[in-house]
Amino acid sequence: MPRVVELAGGVGGAKLADGLQAALGADLTVVVNTGDDLVLHGLAIWPDHDTVAYTLAGLDDVERGWGLANESWTVMDSLAELGDETWFRLGDRDLATHLWRTDRLRAGVRPTAVALEFARRMGIPAAILPMTDDEVRTEVRTGDGWLEFQEYFVHRHQAPEVHAVRFVGADRSTASPEVLAAIEAAELIVIAPSNPIVSVGPILAVGGVRDALGDARRRGVPVVAVSGIVGGRALKGPADRMLASLGHEPSALGVARLYADLADGFVLDDLDMGLRPAIDALGLATLTTDTVMTDDASRARFGAEVVAFGGSLQPVRP
Amino acid sequence: MPRVVELAGGVGGAKLADGLQAALGADLTVVVNTGDDLVLHGLAIWPDHDTVAYTLAGLDDVERGWGLANESWTVMDSLAELGDETWFRLGDRDLATHLWRTDRLRAGVRPTAVALEFARRMGIPAAILPMTDDEVRTEVRTGDGWLEFQEYFVHRHQAPEVHAVRFVGADRSTASPEVLAAIEAAELIVIAPSNPIVSVGPILAVGGVRDALGDARRRGVPVVAVSGIVGGRALKGPADRMLASLGHEPSALGVARLYADLADGFVLDDLDMGLRPAIDALGLATLTTDTVMTDDASRARFGAEVVAFGGSLQPVRP
Numbered sequence: 157m158p159r160v161v162e163l164a165g166g167v168g169g170a171k172l173a174d175g176l177q178a179a180l181g182a183d184l185t186v187v188v189n190t191g192d193d194l195v196l197h198g199l200a201i202w203p204d205h206d207t208v209a210y211t212l213a214g215l216d217d218v219e220r221g222w223g224l225a226n227e228s229w230t231v232m233d234s235l236a237e238l239g240d241e242t243w244f245r246l247g248d249r250d251l252a253t254h255l256w257r258t259d260r261l262r263a264g265v266r267p268t269a270v271a272l273e274f275a276r277r278m279g280i281p282a283a284i285l286p287m288t289d290d291e292v293r294t295e296v297r298t299g300d301g302w303l304e305f306q307e308y309f310v311h312r313h314q315a316p317e318v319h320a321v322r323f324v325g326a327d328r329s330t331a332s333p334e335v336l337a338a339i340e341a342a343e344l345i346v347i348a349p350s351n352p353i354v355s356v357g358p359i360l361a362v363g364g365v366r367d368a369l370g371d372a373r374r375r376g377v378p379v380v381a382v383s384g385i386v387g388g389r390a391l392k393g394p395a396d397r398m399l400a401s402l403g404h405e406p407s408a409l410g411v412a413r414l415y416a417d418l419a420d421g422f423v424l425d426d427l428d429m430g431l432r433p434a435i436d437a438l439g440l441a442t443l444t445t446d447t448v449m450t451d452d453a454s455r456a457r458f459g460a461e462v463v464a465f466g467g468s469l470q471p472v473r474p
Numbered sequence: 475m476p477r478v479v480e481l482a483g484g485v486g487g488a489k490l491a492d493g494l495q496a497a498l499g500a501d502l503t504v505v506v507n508t509g510d511d512l513v514l515h516g517l518a519i520w521p522d523h524d525t526v527a528y529t530l531a532g533l534d535d536v537e538r539g540w541g542l543a544n545e546s547w548t549v550m551d552s553l554a555e556l557g558d559e560t561w562f563r564l565g566d567r568d569l570a571t572h573l574w575r576t577d578r579l580r581a582g583v584r585p586t587a588v589a590l591e592f593a594r595r596m597g598i599p600a601a602i603l604p605m606t607d608d609e610v611r612t613e614v615r616t617g618d619g620w621l622e623f624q625e626y627f628v629h630r631h632q633a634p635e636v637h638a639v640r641f642v643g644a645d646r647s648t649a650s651p652e653v654l655a656a657i658e659a660a661e662l663i664v665i666a667p668s669n670p671i672v673s674v675g676p677i678l679a680v681g682g683v684r685d686a687l688g689d690a691r692r693r694g695v696p697v698v699a700v701s702g703i704v705g706g707r708a709l710k711g712p713a714d715r716m717l718a719s720l721g722h723e724p725s726a727l728g729v730a731r732l733y734a735d736l737a738d739g740f741v742l743d744d745l746d747m748g749l750r751p752a753i754d755a756l757g758l759a760t761l762t763t764d765t766v767m768t769d770d771a772s773r774a775r776f777g778a779e780v781v782a783f784g785g786s787l788q789p790v791r792p
Contacts, residue, residue, distance in 0.1 A: 197573040198516060198580055228548050234570030238595050240577075248566050252552030255515040259558075262516055277556050 157183050158343035160463065163287075165189045165355020166204045167221060167392045168384045169348035170211035171449040175459025176346070177212055177282045178452075184282040185338040186212075189350070190267070191294030191323055191358030192305050196244055197235075199254035200261055203306070204355065205271060205284060206253060213278040221392070224249045243311045268332045285338065287359045290329035294354050295322050305354065314394040317401045321353055326361040331368065339368040342377055344466035349384030349423075349447065351395040352414045353402065360418070369418055378469035380421040380462060381440075383408035386447060387427045409434050416440060420471045423447060423462060441469055475501045476661035478781065481605075483507045483673020484522045485539060485710050486702045487666035488529035489767040493777025494664070495530055495600045496770075502600040503656040504530075507668070508585070509612030509641055509676030510623045514562055515553075517572035518579055521624070522673065523589060523602060524571060531596040539710070542567045561629045586650045603656060605677045608647035612672050613640050623672065632712040635719045639671055644679040649686065657686040660695055662784035667702030667741075667765065669713040670732045671720065678736070687736055696787035698739040698780060699758075701726035704765060705745045727752050734758060738789045741765060741780060759787055 157180045162173055164186050173186045189204045203222075210216040210224055217225040227247035236242045246254065253274070260270045267286045275284050294305040298316035308316060339345065350356050360366055369379055388407050390396040396406040404410040408424040412435045415422065422440040424431060425447040435442050443465040449455045475498045480491055482504050491504045507522045521540075528534040528542055535543040545565035554560045564572065571592070578588045585604045593602050612623040616634035626634060657663065668674055678684055687697055706725050708714040714724040722728040726742040730753045733740065740758040742749060743765040753760050761783040767773040 198576045199573075228546070228566075230546050230566035231549060231570045231573070234567045235574060238570060238574045238592075240570075240574055248546075248548035249552045251569070252549045252556060252558075255517075255549070256553060256556045256558055258516045274556075 157181070158463065158467065159183045159341055160185070160344045160346060160466075161338050161342040162186045162346045162348055163356055163359045164204070164208055164348040165350030166192075166207040169204070169350040169355065170208045170216070171455050172346070172348050172382065172459060172462070173208055173282065174211050174452070175449060175455035175457070176463065177459075178456040179460045179463055181281040182283075185342070186282055186284045187287050187335050187338065187359060188284060189355050189358050190286045190288065191292050191326075191354065192309070193293075194244075194304065194306050196246070197240075198258070199246075199251075200258045201244070201246070201254055202257070202286070205286060206250070209275060209278060209280060209284055212275075212280045212282055212284070215278075223247050244306060266332075268334050272334075283334075283338070285332065285334050287331065287335060287365070288329045288362045289332050290325060290362075292326045292329050292358055292362065293324045294358055295324055296320070296354070297322075309394075314397075318394075318398050319401060321357065321402070323358045323361045326358065327363070329362045331362050331364040336364060336368055339365075339372055342372060344463065345369060345372060345377060345379045346462055346466065347379065347381035347415060347419065349382040349391065351384065351390070351393055351398065352411050353395065353398050366418065373420065373471040376471055378420040378466050378471045379418060380423060380466045380469070381411070381415040381419040382423040382447065382462065383411045383425065383428070385411050386425040391448065407431060412438055412440055421465055421469045423465065475499070476781065476785065477501045477503075477659055478662045478664060478784075479503045479505060479656050479660040480664045480666055481505050481674055481677045482522070482526055482666040483668030484510075484525040487522070487668040487673065488526045488534070489773050490664070490666050490700065490777060490780070491526055491600065492529050492770070493767060493773035493775070494781065495777075496774040497778045497781055499599045500601070503660070504600055504602045505605050505653050505656065505677060506602060507673050507676050508604045508606065509610050509672065510627070511611075512562075512622065512624050514564070515558075516576070517564075517569075518576045519562070519564070519572055520575070520604070523604060524568070527593060527596060527598060527602055530593075530598045530600055530602070533596075541565050562624060584650075586652050590652075601652075601656070603650065603652050605649065605653060605683070606647045606680045607650050608643060608680075610644045610647050610676055610680065611642045612676055613642055614638070614672070615640075627712075632715075636712075636716050637719060639675065639720070641676045641679045644676065645681070647680045649680050649682040654682060654686055657683075657690055660690060662781065663687060663690060663695060663697045664780055664784065665697065665699035665733060665737065667700040667709065669702065669708070669711055669716065670729050671713065671716050684736065691738065691789040694789055696738040696784050696789045697736060698741060698784045698787070699729070699733040699737040700741040700765065700780065701729045701743065701746070703729050704743040709766065725749060730756055730758055739783055739787045741783065
């Protein structure tokens with residue numbers, strides 16, 4: 157199987173990663189957004205990384221859509237009794253991850269090395285790489301000013317309209333050697349059906365990532381982007397409203413426009429068949445299929461389709 | 475009721491504190507040993523403080539003898555699955571305490587202020603004060619060299635023989651203003667039936683504590699020490715073996731000798747009646763009674779007896 161790199165955010169990225177891993181096993185490397193990471197109760201919380209890791213370990217809670225299956229909430233309930241803010245719910249089993257990770261980071265281990273060790277301990281075949289070992293923090297500007305991402309996303313339930321987005325620290329960040337090596341060794345690069353603004357955006361803002369993607373394409377390695385917007389609605393999260401409030405079209409076409417300069421192929425849902433000519437006109441090859449992954453079988457089917465589509469492409473060699 | 479200050483370690487100190495609190499309510503201040511404190515998984519763990527606090531909140535696990543009742547162990551079990559060392563067992567509910575506290579400390583709040591806030595949130599009538607806001611760490615020398623206290627106490631199950639004890643940082647430490655103010659306002663000072671070497675020893679080693687006790691006695695405030703050794707055996711923990719290996723008599727008399735220079739009264743168990751003349755000869759007034767606190771009623775009875783005994787004493791005014 158080809159060596160594939162996926163650039164991913166949380167839930168959508170994790171589902172596709174699961175489908176890709178079913179086809180590729182250890183030939184898959186997932187580069188995850190770290191712009192949503194935060195410190196809570198002194199613990200290093202990596203939401204996108206953990207969503208991907210738990211999903212690839214087969215431990216994700218499918219019904220809740222985040223966190224671990226068979227989770228309990230004793231620590232949070234006790235913290236609430238102590239009067240602490242608990243809007244960011246950390247399950248008991250999940251907390252073990254954060255405690256373990258924070259300990260490693262405090263011991264001076266690089267985030268990338270911590271992530272690789274975690275995946276090994278969880279028995280995950282794929283590699284999961286933080287986009288950078290540097291600190292990058294996504295912030296959104298709302299009517300209340302700049303908010304940290306999780307303050308907006310979790311605490312305020314994505315209710316405020318987003319007028320601007322910034323990735324604090326991105327201009328000083330560089331992709332880790334592991335991320336650059338994975339892109340260099342890749343035979344296909346996939347941009348996940350994650351929020352293009354706040355999930356994929358931070359990865360592309362890290363120093364060296366866009367250049368590495370360009371170099372890959374010049375070597376003949378195609379880049380395929382997948383739309384997370386179906387029928388004008390985000391499959392999960394606020395991407396549709398965020399696209400609109402930032403002046404983009406909240407549709408697969410709007411997403412395709414954002415990736416037109418760095419992708420060769422674009423995957424959209426059957427429901428959006430009508431947008432295909434406009435996306436073709438952007439110079440993107442298109443695959444139209446059922447993009448909604450509702451179970452393991454549909455994840456695996458879709459993952460295989462994306463890989464086959466990528467294999468059929470000849471990059472434009474920009 | 476008189477204002478009472480108790481100098482306390484863990485379980486024995488907590489039981490007596492519970493009995494004293496039953497009689498005194500908010501007139502009780504417990505000064506707890508912090509020499510056993512440690513950082514684990516990045517969290518500030520205060521074993522003696524928490525044993526006293528959970529006991530005074532009525533939340534202690536009576537059967538296990540430490541930690542909280544109705545405890546669960548999900549986080550620890552998950553950490554063990556990740557391959558972490560889990561010899562120091564932290565329950566889920568207990569973890570909330572450490573997370574809450576570590577957050578406060580990282581925000582720059584003094585340990586004493588954190589402890590006072592914790593007691594308030596737990597609805598504890600008494601004040602619980604760390605002996606100092608400075609870092610003091612108890613270490614014991616064994617055949618394997620110097621060990622951190624919890625490494626000896628929990629990890630190695632108190633099996634190694636202790637040849638020496640030191641309180642690292644004690645010489646640079648000073649008692650907190652709250653501890654000094656509590657001793658200054660006290661009408662009776664009680665030394666708990668805790669390990670005299672490694673529980674009470676660190677408190678007495680903190681800069682200013684011995685002087686404050688001497689000043690109190692000169693003002694006519696009696697100091698009463700309670701033996702935690704009954705019939706030559708420690709009620710809990712390794713105090714008997716530790717006394718012997720450090721060259722002291724492992725008996726109530728041996729404990730009385732350690733406190734002879736700073737106490738006016740000494741409480742020993744009926745079982746040790748025969749040691750009373752030798753303890754009298756040290757210049758200590760004695761109370762002989764049933765010192766084994768097996769339930770709430772016996773804690774309250776014993777607490778009241780200690781307070782009454784203290785009230786009967788006239789300090790020697792050294």
